[in-house]
Every structure is written in C-alpha cells, then in structure tokens.
Amino acid sequence: MKTLYEVLDGSSRDEERIQRAGEILKAGGLVAFPTETVYGLGGDALNPASARRIYAAKGRPSDNPLIIHICRWEDIYAIAVDPRGMAKRLADAFWPGPLTLVLPKKEIVPIETTGGLSTVAVRFPSHPAAQRLIAAAGGYVAAPSANASGRPSPTTARYVAEDMDGRIDMILDGGAVGIGLESTIVDLTSEEPVILRPGYVTQEMLMEMLGSVGVDGTILDGKSVQRPKAPGMKYRHYAPLGELSVVEGDAVAVQEAIVRLCEAAEAEGKKTGVIASDESAAFYRADSVKSVGSRRDEAAIAHSLYRILREFDDEGVDVIYSESFGCRGMGQAIMNRLLKAAGHHIINV
Numbered sequence: 001m002k003t004l005y006e007v008l009d010g011s012s013r014d015e016e017r018i019q020r021a022g023e024i025l026k027a028g029g030l031v032a033f034p035t036e037t038v039y040g041l042g043g044d045a046l047n048p049a050s051a052r053r054i055y056a057a058k059g060r061p062s063d064n065p066l067i068i069h070i071c072r073w074e075d076i077y078a079i080a081v082d083p084r085g086m087a088k089r090l091a092d093a094f095w096p097g098p099l100t101l102v103l104p105k106k107e108i109v110p111i112e113t114t115g116g117l118s119t120v121a122v123r124f125p126s127h128p129a130a131q132r133l134i135a136a137a138g139g140y141v142a143a144p145s146a147n148a149s150g151r152p153s154p155t156t157a158r159y160v161a162e163d164m165d166g167r168i169d170m171i172l173d174g175g176a177v178g179i180g181l182e183s184t185i186v187d188l189t190s191e192e193p194v195i196l197r198p199g200y201v202t203q204e205m206l207m208e209m210l211g212s213v214g215v216d217g218t219i220l221d222g223k224s225v226q227r228p229k230a231p232g233m234k235y236r237h238y239a240p241l242g243e244l245s246v247v248e249g250d251a252v253a254v255q256e257a258i259v260r261l262c263e264a265a266e267a268e269g270k271k272t273g274v275i276a277s278d279e280s281a282a283f284y285r286a287d288s289v290k291s292v293g294s295r296r297d298e299a300a301i302a303h304s305l306y307r308i309l310r311e312f313d314d315e316g317v318d319v320i321y322s323e324s325f326g327c328r329g330m331g332q333a334i335m336n337r338l339l340k341a342a343g344h345h346i347i348n349v
Helices: 014-026 048-058 073-079 086-094 128-136 157-164 203-210 251-267 298-315 331-341
Strands: 004-007 031-033 040-044 067-069 099-104 119-123 170-173 184-187 194-197 243-248 272-276 288-291 319-323 346-348
Touching: 004 014, 004 157, 014 031, 014 040, 014 128, 014 170, 031 128, 031 157, 040 048, 073 086, 073 119, 086 099, 086 203, 157 170, 243 251, 243 331, 251 272, 251 319, 272 298, 288 298, 298 331
Parallel strands: 004 170, 031 170, 067 119, 099 184, 243 319, 243 346, 272 288, 272 319
Antiparallel strands: 031 040, 099 119, 184 194
16 A cells, blocks of 8 residues: 655645545545644544554554544534533533543444444544544544554654555644643543543643542553553553663662663663653763653653654664653653553662
C-alpha cells in the first residue's frame, strides 16, 4: 500500500486535504492525524472492518479498546449512555480537550471497536484539524495512537511515518503536538469514578468536579491479568528499542547508581542513554544524556518524554536509565508512561 502524505500548512488547500481524508475514512480506510495529545490513527468507529484494520496496522491486541473521537458534545448520546449525568459535568469542564470518558455503549457501536466490551471510551479533542476531520468523516472516528503497538506514541508526523508508512492510507502532518501524552481516561460505569489512565487532566482536577475519584491499581503497578477496560492498561506500551530501567530512591543515590550502571554497560560495549532533568543532566557522562525539562514544569516533561524515547532509537542506544519523578498531579501520568515503557523494570537504590 502507498501511504499518502499531506502537510497541513495553513493554506486554503487544507480543507481539501481534510475532506479527502474524511472520504478515505468513510470508505473504510485509515488516516493518521494530529490531536492536542499525540497523533491518532483514525478509522470509522461504526465500521467493524475499520476497527479490524486499525488492530492489524498497529499489531495491536484485539481486546485493547479503541477510543471514539467526536466533534460535537451532543454526539455522545448516539453511542453511549450517561445515566448519572457525570459525563455532562466533566464535558462542560474539560471538553473539548484531553479527557476520555468510559460509559455504557449503545447497540450502534460494534464490539470490534470496544475490544469486546459493553462499554465505550469517548473523547472530544480540541485540535482544530482533528475536529474538522472527524466532521468530514461522519462524526465518529476510532483512533488509538498512530504507532506500532508497544512503541512510543508519535508526537510528530515523522514518527507516524516511521511506524505506519505502507500500512495505512494517509498521514496528515499537522506539526508537533502540544501536550505529548495521551488523554486521561475516566471510567464512569462504577459507583465511584475511576481513573484508568492518567493524563493532563489530573485526579485533583477531576475531584474538584465529582468529589471522590479513584485510581485503578494497575496505573503504577504492572501486575494485571484482567481484560483491559481502556487503552494502555494491560500491555507493555511506549517502549523504546533499547532496554529501559527506572531508578528510584534518594536523588543523590539515584544519580550515583545511574553513573555506575552506565559505566558497567559501557564496559560491556553497550551504548548508554540517560533520562534526566534540567537540574541533574550535567552530572551524567553517558553516550546520550537527555533532559526532559525542569522538575518544576511537569507539562514540559510530559511534552518531551516520547520524543526523547524516539531519539534514543534514532541514536541506536542499547540501554537507558531514567530518573523517577513524582506521582502527584501530572507526575502520575509521567510515571505511568515511564513504567509502562520500562516494562515495570525498577531499580531501587
């Protein structure tokens, strides 16, 4: 398959490009497109064959649910039930934006899209190009991240092409994304709302709207044998090609341990990488030392993480050691992605 590559350059031709992409989706094809979080791999959410094509293109397990993206709040009522009105309250506060809601699904949504579940995950993205594409495609676009399953989610179209060229019909290049981590996912089907995947919309922000909000125990723990209720819960995700370990403990002890680990790996002829912060990067002498930003700016860390993991792949790094980060606020999302990328390989010092 030849993958069409179209750049959204702000010209009058953008609408033509988006309409063409919409027609591809209506016909059952696949289109990668930018959102405010990461690039998504879109297919017709109400077409079972499109869902199967998404799973095949990504090499994704078919029990891993897809998120349906909409472009008008009221469209949620055609595909989901909001029995207690909590979805409306959260949508009023955070939509359009990086929040996904899990609700009981309606009959119109095929089980191929939901990974066999009776629930559906729904999001209204804020990216203008995403909204226009969803409208052009008929209003319901299933879209996981546009990467090969298990790899770091793409924050630029270049990395979409690296994984998806020849596998999908079109890539819409809208430049670098803004947030850099996938949306927060909240399950509204249980008595207490539960965060299934942390993101830019934090637990504290959700509690301001709903009161009590729980956190699924698998977010920072790799032990899970249950069918995933949302993307990213069960399988190893976001992983670079090199072996990644997260080093936890006192800050000084972590730095000293990473130095020793890099020296030992280099003695074995391995190329080493370190994920550090602005405050500590100068301490290290690995083959590739990358700062994700200042610890005082969690949004910058989130924005940089996947790009840095992809850069280590570009450089052929064999082993990567990462400092750990706080687990409150957006730090919860950062650590969730890091631990998933490392296959929960943690070194405590």
